[in-house]
Amino acid sequence: MVKRRTVLSEDELKIVQKNRTDEEVFEEFFKDCYLRNLRPTTIKYYENEFHASKKLIQKDLVQWQPEDVEEFICRSKDLMTITSINTRLRALRCFYNFCSKKKILKRNPMKETKMLRDRQKTIETLDNNEIETLIKTIRKDRTFVSFRDEVIMLLFLDTGIRLSELAGIKLQDVQGNKVIIRLTKNLFERTVYLSEITQEQLERYIKIRGDLATDYLFVNRDNKPLNRHSIQTRFQKYGRDARIQKRVSPHTFRHTMARRMILMGIDAFSLMTLLGHSDMTITKKYVNLWGADIEAKHRKHGALKGLRL
Structure with a gap:
C-alpha cells in the first residue's frame, strides 16, 4: 500500500x-x-x-x-x-x-538565554582632597586649554552629565544658571543646573572663547569642536600628573556627583532626572551602594536628635 x-x-x-x-x-x-x-x-x-x-x-x-x-x-x-x-x-x-x-525565524535561539552573573564592582568616586588636587594640577598651566579643562571638570562634577552630552553642548544651550542637554542617550532633552562657581567660570570661558565659526561650546586650540577622545585623554593625564591612584574620567566625575548628591540628601527620583536615567534601576543602585554613608549621616543628624523623649 x-x-x-x-x-x-x-x-x-x-x-x-x-x-x-x-x-x-x-x-x-x-x-x-x-x-x-x-x-x-x-x-x-x-x-x-x-x-x-x-x-x-x-x-x-x-x-x-x-x-x-x-x-x-x-x-x-x-x-x-x-x-x-x-x-x-x-x-x-x-x-x-x-x-x-517579524516571524523571520521559526525559533528564537536566545529565548531561554539569560545575562551572565557578574561580581558587583566597586564604583570609584573622588574625595574632596582628590578633587582639589586635580584642580590645582590643571591650574598649573595658565593656558586656554587648561582653563577650558577646569570649566569642563566643574561642569562634570556639578551636573553629572555624560561625556557625549558635554561634547554636544552648544552656546545657545547655556542659559544663565542652567544648561539644556539635547544630545542625550535616551533622546529626551533635560535641564541641568549650575552652582554659582561653575556658572561664573563658564561665563569667563565663553568670553575668552569669543565668536567662532562653530557654535559648539567647547573647542580645541584650533577653534574646532572638541572631540570626546581628547577630553578623556587629557583627564587621564591630569590624573597621572596629580598622582591619583583612581581612574580619572568623565564617568568617575559622574559617579562622584551622584554620591555627593545622595550624601546631601537628594531623593532618588530627582537624581534620576538630573542624571538622565531612563528608569530607576541604576539610580537605586547608587542609593543602595552609598546607603551606609546615609545611615551614618542619619545617626548624626536624625530628626529626633536632641529631643528628651
Whole structure:
C-alpha cells in the first residue's frame, strides 16, 4: 500500500522554505532601527557586535540554534570579561527579538538565554582632597586649554552629565544658571543646573572663547569642536600628573556627583532626572551602594536628635 503524503517532515520543510541570509535580515533590522530613530552610535554598536559574533562562531546569525548561543558564551569566556559578553548578548537579543516579532525565524535561539552573573564592582568616586588636587594640577598651566579643562571638570562634577552630552553642548544651550542637554542617550532633552562657581567660570570661558565659526561650546586650540577622545585623554593625564591612584574620567566625575548628591540628601527620583536615567534601576543602585554613608549621616543628624523623649 502506498503511503499517503500529509504533513511535510522537517527535512522537507527545509527544502521548501526559502533560506534568509544575514544580509537580507540585517537590512530589515537596521531599517527598523532608523524608523525608531535610534542613535547612530546605537546602530553602530549593533553592527559591530553582530560582526564579532559571526566571526567567533563562523555561522550566519539567522542559522544559530540554542546550542550555538551556548557555544558562543563558552568561547567568549576565554576572550573577554563578563561585562563585554553581556554587552554582546544584549545586541544579539535585540536582533532575535526582532526576528521573532517579524516571524523571520521559526525559533528564537536566545529565548531561554539569560545575562551572565557578574561580581558587583566597586564604583570609584573622588574625595574632596582628590578633587582639589586635580584642580590645582590643571591650574598649573595658565593656558586656554587648561582653563577650558577646569570649566569642563566643574561642569562634570556639578551636573553629572555624560561625556557625549558635554561634547554636544552648544552656546545657545547655556542659559544663565542652567544648561539644556539635547544630545542625550535616551533622546529626551533635560535641564541641568549650575552652582554659582561653575556658572561664573563658564561665563569667563565663553568670553575668552569669543565668536567662532562653530557654535559648539567647547573647542580645541584650533577653534574646532572638541572631540570626546581628547577630553578623556587629557583627564587621564591630569590624573597621572596629580598622582591619583583612581581612574580619572568623565564617568568617575559622574559617579562622584551622584554620591555627593545622595550624601546631601537628594531623593532618588530627582537624581534620576538630573542624571538622565531612563528608569530607576541604576539610580537605586547608587542609593543602595552609598546607603551606609546615609545611615551614618542619619545617626548624626536624625530628626529626633536632641529631643528628651
